[in-house]
Amino acid sequence: SQELEQSPQSLIVQEGKNLTINCTSSKTLYGLYWYKQKYGEGLIFLMMLQKGGEEKSHEKITAKLDEKKQQSSLHITASQPSHAGIYLCGADISGTYKYIFGTGTRLKVLA
Amino acid sequence: EAGVAQSPRYKIIEKRQSVAFWCNPISGHATLYWYQQILGQGPKLLIQFQNNGVVDDSQLPKDRFSAERLKGVDSTLKIQPAKLEDSAVYLCASSFPGELFFGEGSRLTVL
Numbered sequence: 001s002q003e004l005e006q007s008p009q010s011l012i013v014q015e016g017k018n019l020t021i022n023c024t025s026s027k028t029l030y031g032l033y034w035y036k037q038k039y040g041e042g043l044i045f046l047m048m049l050q051k052g053g054e055e056k057s058h059e060k061i062t063a064k065l066d067e068k069k070q071q072s073s074l075h076i077t078a079s080q081p082s083h084a085g086i087y088l089c090g091a092d093i094s095g096t097y098k099y100i101f102g103t104g105t106r107l108k109v110l111a
Numbered sequence: 112e113a114g115v116a117q118s119p120r121y122k123i124i125e126k127r128q129s130v131a132f133w134c135n136p137i138s139g140h141a142t143l144y145w146y147q148q149i150l151g152q153g154p155k156l157l158i159q160f161q162n163n164g165v166v167d168d169s170q171l172p173k174d175r176f177s178a179e180r181l182k183g184v185d186s187t188l189k190i191q192p193a194k195l196e197d198s199a200v201y202l203c204a205s206s207f208p209g210e211l212f213f214g215e216g217s218r219l220t221v222l
Binding site: 004006033035040041042043045048088090096097098099100101102103104 | 146156159210215
């Protein structure tokens, strides 16, 4: 079974709509990362969350870490075609800086 | 600041041949990771180094994969002999600790 589950697996939204991607862990999260990836390219760092209740924003993307629920959410406000790609959550679930990743959420934004 | 460098970017080989990938992490980053990302999946951790010592290699198929990090800087990942299912992008990442930075990846196609 996957230790980090992402949902939904894929998402198609109309430009301008808001959307949320979730990442849930079966174990305690010691640190959680959000990355964006385009096909055939490397991972682009978006945000890192470490403390329960922490929330960070960058441009129109906001990420929250709910430590009690062992999950994080990534919210995009007023989506644009440039937001399209694969969003990956990665986390340290052992406290040893061993980072594992979810299966990714494929986002398509229709103009 | 220079990022994580990887080479080659692309490699095509026939099954049973060998291949090697090279990674140069960000200067000063003690921890280095190799991930395998199969198309449509999230990155899977193969091996984690702390300086030149192995921290975790539990998911490395040791009968065909090997990795080393001489002098705690550059690292090489080798596959010998390659199988069709090894076709993937091999991602190198480094951290200091905490922030995790990825290279562009090396795309391997095994025919």
